[in-house]
Amino acid sequence: MAVTATARGAIQRVPNDLEPYWMPFTANRQFKAHPRLLAGAKGLHYTTVEGREVLDGTAGLWCCNAGHGHPKIVAAIQAQAAEMDYAPAFQMGHPKAFELAARVAALAPGDLDRVFFANSGSEAVDTALKIALAYHRARGEAGRTRLIGRERGYHGVGFGGMSVGGIANNRRTFGPMLGGVDHLPQTYDRSKQAFSRGEPEWGAHLADELERLVALHDASTIAAVIVEPVACSAGVLIPPRGYLKRLREICSKYGILLIFDEVITGFGRLGTGFAAEYFDVQPDLITCAKGLTSGAVPMGATIVRKGIYDAFMTGPDHVIELFHGYTYSGHPLACAAGLAALDVYAEEGLFAKARDLGPYWADAVHALKGLPHVIDLRNLGLVAAIELEPIPGQPAKRAFDAFLRAYEQGLLVRTTGDIIALSPPLTITRALVDELFTKLAKVLKETP
Ligand SMILES: Cc1ncc(COP(=O)(O)O)c(C=O)c1O
Numbered sequence: 001m002a003v004t005a006t007a008r009g010a011i012q013r014v015p016n017d018l019e020p021y022w023m024p025f026t027a028n029r030q031f032k033a034h035p036r037l038l039a040g041a042k043g044l045h046y047t048t049v050e051g052r053e054v055l056d057g058t059a060g061l062w063c064c065n066a067g068h069g070h071p072k073i074v075a076a077i078q079a080q081a082a083e084m085d086y087a088p089a090f091q092m093g094h095p096k097a098f099e100l101a102a103r104v105a106a107l108a109p110g111d112l113d114r115v116f117f118a119n120s121g122s123e124a125v126d127t128a129l130k131i132a133l134a135y136h137r138a139r140g141e142a143g144r145t146r147l148i149g150r151e152r153g154y155h156g157v158g159f160g161g162m163s164v165g166g167i168a169n170n171r172r173t174f175g176p177m178l179g180g181v182d183h184l185p186q187t188y189d190r191s192k193q194a195f196s197r198g199e200p201e202w203g204a205h206l207a208d209e210l211e212r213l214v215a216l217h218d219a220s221t222i223a224a225v226i227v228e229p230v231a232c233s234a235g236v237l238i239p240p241r242g243y244l245k246r247l248r249e250i251c252s253k254y255g256i257l258l259i260f261d262e263v264i265t266g267f268g269r270l271g272t273g274f275a276a277e278y279f280d281v282q283p284d285l286i287t288c289a290k291g292l293t294s295g296a297v298p299m300g301a302t303i304v305r306k307g308i309y310d311a312f313m314t315g316p317d318h319v320i321e322l323f324h325g326y327t328y329s330g331h332p333l334a335c336a337a338g339l340a341a342l343d344v345y346a347e348e349g350l351f352a353k354a355r356d357l358g359p360y361w362a363d364a365v366h367a368l369k370g371l372p373h374v375i376d377l378r379n380l381g382l383v384a385a386i387e388l389e390p391i392p393g394q395p396a397k398r399a400f401d402a403f404l405r406a407y408e409q410g411l412l413v414r415t416t417g418d419i420i421a422l423s424p425p426l427t428i429t430r431a432l433v434d435e436l437f438t439k440l441a442k443v444l445k446e447t448p
Helices: 028-033 071-085 095-107 122-139 161-163 204-217 242-255 275-279 306-312 334-349 350-366 396-407 429-447
Strands: 003-004 011-014 036-042 045-048 053-056 111-117 146-150 183-186 222-227 258-261 285-288 300-305 374-380 385-389 414-417 419-422
Touching: 011 071, 053 429, 071 204, 071 334, 095 111, 095 300, 095 334, 111 122, 111 306, 122 146, 122 161, 122 222, 122 258, 122 285, 122 300, 122 306, 146 161, 146 204, 161 183, 183 204, 204 242, 222 242, 242 258, 242 350, 300 306, 334 350, 350 374, 350 429, 385 396, 385 429, 396 414, 396 419, 419 429
Parallel strands: 146 183, 146 222, 222 258, 258 285
Antiparallel strands: 003 011, 036 045, 045 053, 111 300, 285 300, 374 385, 385 419, 414 419
């Protein structure tokens, strides 16, 4: 529904004028021919403009971990908007930004206790990559400029994140991107891992490919390795057991910074504050966003080890140490939402709740085995993937069709290629897990 001005300047809602909005990561023509418009959200459900209820199987876009419209988060945003809309982010501050940084640092593992705010996951990633490069330079190792990502990794859409990312569709139309980037192999092999419950047993040795890249490029040229602990956007690729620990060992051996991109896995998705805790692996930097404010206000953050921050704190006091930042870094509304979200997570024990629900969730996921076209099922924490056999010559069509059918039946899922991904709000109940999978099973049976 678009909004236009009438001749007298009054604002009017004009149904079906959907053309001006160029929608992100969307089949625009298909959408505009068959719009799916949401009008409201409360708890675990959306309401469409037609008044239909839709069960949110994806926490919006992996972000509304506390469910929708939580009264505490809503009230915090409203109060902050009335109290102070904006405070300059450069050379000025406001108390809630410091408070939120301290709270995020307290949640992060080990000595990851300095926090740089951005407005999205993409910005948090580009911030992390820039900090990694500048850190080595500050320590006198300016030759460490190479960044290493992973095939099928998703690190947002900035030029940095796209360059270290490994999803072909997101890269191929945008030219040469950043130089000096290499990629680890992705960790998924269906012939060895299909229908694994939780972490697959096969594949930890793929971390040793980092040794090969070190031999090729020399450690003295490598600044950082960035991986998602669980590669969610490319279809929920669960790390093989022991893989992340091995990656950590190799990075430590060669003085390479390890960045965990926890934009999705942060804030309870695996039943812990961060996936680093779940896997018991200490990265040097963590990027996060989404669940930081439970999706209520855009915000991203890059969390770094104290030693990394300290390396910048040299030279005259009045000189800016890092020439980087955003107008809306630590925006008051985002900080208010973030503080309220962290309160809700703690007061309602949502991370523990997600952890406790994990086995029930896993059973529900794997009960889909044997349904038409299902060639793999994956799960960890409150995340799952249902991989479908593609229609020959029409990749992604079958899953997209299932997505449309699910929406018609009152269930929101997410698809990437021929993979259906699920990541409900952490507030989901067993009864709603049952409802979700009953609907999905029906959809899978009906999808040609
Ligand atoms: C791991 C990861 N990094 C970065 C991003 C980009 O976040 P944003 O869309 O907020 O820029 C995403 C988004 O899904 C993500 O999953």
